[in-house]
Amino acid sequence: MTIFCSHCHRPLPAESGCLPRGTGQVPSASKPFRSTKGASKARRDQINAELQALRSLLPMSCREKERLSYLNTMALVCLRLRAARLFATDSAPPAGPALGTDLLSMLPGFLLVLLANGKLAYVSENVSEVLGLSTAELLSHGDTVFDMLEGTAREVVQEKLLLAQEQPGAEVTFVSKMRTSKAFRLRHGGNRAVAVRGRFVAPRAPACAAAPAAFMALCTPVAQPAQGADTASPDDLFHSRHGLDMAFADVTESVVYHLGYRREELIGRSWYSLLHPEDVQLAAAQHRAVASGTGASPAGAVVLRLLRSDRTWLWLHTALRREHGGSSISCTSRSLR
Incomplete structure (x- = not known):
């Protein structure tokens, strides 16, 4: 039987070969070290470009966009994606209820839409008139309704949401203190009590059939006794x-x-x-x-x-x-x- 060399493909005896004795493989040059610094920078540049593109799509003024950090940008984008899923239509959908500024100014409070797990899906722009914080500033604390509340109110709100979830369509009302801006706390001596009145509503549009039920509520500020209330x-x-x-x-x-x-x-x-x-x-x-x-x-x-x-x-x-x-x-x- 003829044996061919695996290197030069010439017929050779079985005990010999054309490679140097004592070696079992073709000598090869050592691979040069390649730095990943350039690749890492390219990835960072690509991520930054994508975030800037997402930021440009947000319905905010240029001045507000400039103040957004990358984390705030991602939080706002996720908020609008959750809202777009709930309020989807056959045409290009707004990421939230189509409410004009004039209509919002007539409401006694702000609108809040939550998923069953407490994730925020929509917060109306007039939230700043009630809490002194914009939507972006609220999201800097977290993207759930529990992050908007004082620590002691979390269990009460969880219980109310579970009650509303067990009885879809049944209205629940509760009062809880929500985080406010520093200026508001200095002026009023603390956070603000807000009455939350809402219910779980299933999507009605055919395009929203796969969307989960959402808790829609009107949050109305509760008048608080002024400091020195004994003299009122x-x-x-x-x-x-x-x-x-x-x-x-x-x-x-x-x-x-x-x-x-x-x-x-x-x-x-x-x-x-x-x-x-x-x-x-x-x-x-x-x-x-x-x-x-x-x-x-x-x-x-x-x-x-x-x-x-x-x-x-x-x-x-x-x-x-x-x-x-x-x-x-x-x-x-x-x-x-």
Whole structure:
């Protein structure tokens, strides 16, 4: 049998070859070292160019675009992509509800659209009038509704969203404090309480059939008592005294202007019988904190709704205090109209 050399393809005996003895492969020149510095720079330049192209598509003024970081740019792009999926149409879709500036200025608050996991899909431009922050500034804290809230409000909002998700179409309302600009906090002494009223809505357009249900809400600022509230007009508040079970023991006559009940109608009646069902859990937590506390200092304040005699709901900012001796609880309730 003839054996051919694998190098020169000449017939050779099996025990020999044309390669130098002691080597099993053709000697080759060592590969030169290639630096990846140029390739890395090219990739960075390409990414920067893509981000600048995306930034140019955002419906913002050139001045606002110049202030955007790359992270803010990506957050805004993702926000508009989520909105485009929800509000898609057969024609070129706007990334959000088609609302004009004049219409937004007539609303008592700003519009908010969320996905089921809390991701923001749309925030109307007039959010800056309520919170003092633009959409881009809000997204710098995160892209979920929970990033807009004070830390203690996260669990309450999660519970409300789960409740709304279990009952599609059912409206839920809750009050939560949202982050505001530094200028707003310096002026008002803290973040702003906002009443969120909305429901989960399934997309109606055929093009949106594959889109998930979205939580659409109107966020209305709740009037907050000014600093030094004790010197405010007595017409804005009423005082009540309760037993430890929160049954009315006494109440000022001014309650009739706020709730429509005469003083005699409320004596002996439970405070809980007037509470909105969605506010019972929050009020009960505040009640327990006061009842189990010691001293006469307020245990805190809570924003809730009480039922008026005409079957409407009144928002109140209520501060609870356990009286000396511990046998009763006093409340100072301020109307948030």
